[in-house]
Amino acid sequence: MQSGYTCQSCLRSLVASSGAKSVARHVRTNPIYSSTSRRHYTQINGKAKAIATQQRRTAATAESLNQRVTRSGPGDLKTAAPFDVVESPERVLLQPNNLFHSFSNSPAPAIRKRAAFMKSHAYCPHPDHRQTRIVTSPHDPEARKTTKSVHPPAHVNFECPDCGLPVYCSERHWMDDYEHHAEICDTLRQANEDEHDLHSGRFFPEFEYPGPQIEEILPNMTNWDTYLYTREYNAINEDRSMRQATRLLTYPMTIASVIHELSPYNIRAGGRLTTEGLKSLSALRYSLHPPRSGSGMDVKGLRPTPPAVRIFILGARAESSIPRPVWVQLEYLFHRCPLHLIFIGPESMTNRDDEYPLPERTARNPFGGIVEDRISNYMKITTFVEYYHTMHKANYFQPFDPYFDCFVLFHPGLGHPASAHEWEETLPQLLETKVPIICTGYTDWDMQRDKKWVEEKMAGEVDLLMEAGENRFRSLRWDLNDLDPGDLSSGNWGVWAFRGKRYETTMRDGVISV
Secondary structure (H helix, E strand, O other): OOHHHHHHHHHHHHHHHOOOOOOOOOOOOOHHHOOOOOOOOOOHHHHHHHHHHHHHHHHHHHHHHHOEEEEEEOOEEEEEOOOOOOOEOOEOOOOHHHOOOOOOOOOOHHHHHHHHHHHHHOEOOOOOEOOOOOOOOOOOHHHHOOOOOOEOOOEOOEEOOOOOOEEEOOHHHHHHOHHHHHHHHHHHHHHHHHHHHHOOOOOOHHHOOOOOOOOOOOOOOOOHHHHHHHOOOOOOOOHHHHHHHHHHHHHHHHHHHHHOOOOOOEOOOOOEEOHHHHHHHHHHHHHHOOOOOOOOOOHHHOOOOOOOEEEEEEOOOHHHHOOHHHHHHHHOOOOOOOEEEEEEOOOOOOOOOOOOOOOOOOOOOOOOOEEEEEEEOOEEEEEEOOOHHHHHHOOOOOOOOOOOEEEEEOOOOOOOOOOHHHHOOHHHHHHHHOOOEEEEEOOHHHHHHHHHHHHHHOOOOEEEEEEEEEOOOOOOOEEOOOOOOOOOEEOOOEEEEEEEOOOOOEEEOOEEEO
């Protein structure tokens, strides 16, 4: 796999998911280290010329290392000191010990834009200000405010010197409320440095992914460390690199950790899997891990192949724009089983018009699906910019099979007041399919709120497959909320699963009972 493409794509996805509104920066290796084509000479004179050419190139390389020449303007050349970092408006190079900068004074223009956005939209969390919105969570910073507060709402303008983020309207309010801010100040500083690391211009070896393994080598899916080791990823020795790598891998690995036969979740005490969950996931795993059929390349080796396992990802947002080599890691965990990822949602193609223009809706493609069928030998991705309930009414995906279908909802906000109405029509349709539905949440409160909303809306019609709890393959990186810098979240922090209730019929005294 080409490391340049992988790093560049992953970096662009991380910058986009963090909320930065800028053109993604390209990570390139230094041209002086690029390999040149080798010429083969069959005559002695040709070999002598090749040796002389190589010597001249070596001398030129050594000279370019000791003296780098950059262009500062039209027709203006200047010489930089040996091994100095040359800064340009297109690429800012930051060393690992120089990643902390306040957002307003950041060397990266994209981060300075974020600081300006925060200062014009985020409000000061000091309890002296009046509330700016209805409180829906006890963890909401607005819960500390009351309607009897003296001061009107004010935008953040003062940047904490310890974390570098605009968090209060003034230094006086920051000092007065420092005890409360100190609880998250260290985490905010870590998020600040992670953001600058993405714009540092360094090479990202953590975005190089391994290829397929032989089936006899089993992955250990106990946690991130055991998985990365058994899948033979490049060694990640720094916590920051680990956080950057897991921010992307959390999406395919969250799915794999639930549906794989070596899943860390089980029905033993503390395993979180319920009896109904074991039934549903066992049916899915039967198709994901087919037995060897003795197929071969000749006529005698022809065998019927089962259909692809469909994984529907509803309400797709950032996960639909993740570089495809990241999603291919999901395929490598399931040998001899084709996978079909289907992203559905009105925001599934946001900021990707240049990459894949939306096709016209025709009779053969009524919902304008974008098909990527050259991802790998066993993976296909289709994206629909449409609501799922509209496609369900048209019977576009029917019939559903518990052995070949699964739904995934990444941070759906089922119980959030701003998005609950969008799921009221979709939820009954999902339960009708009787296939597993995997949900994640940013925080424990977010996840419990979604679970409570589902149980209240569909009381008695839901079977819990996996109890809500922390996701073993959650993102280790903390993300900032530009509308509220004090609101930290972790991608796919928690995971749980459910499906439509199944009824078993039995015969008793010649009468069918449910």
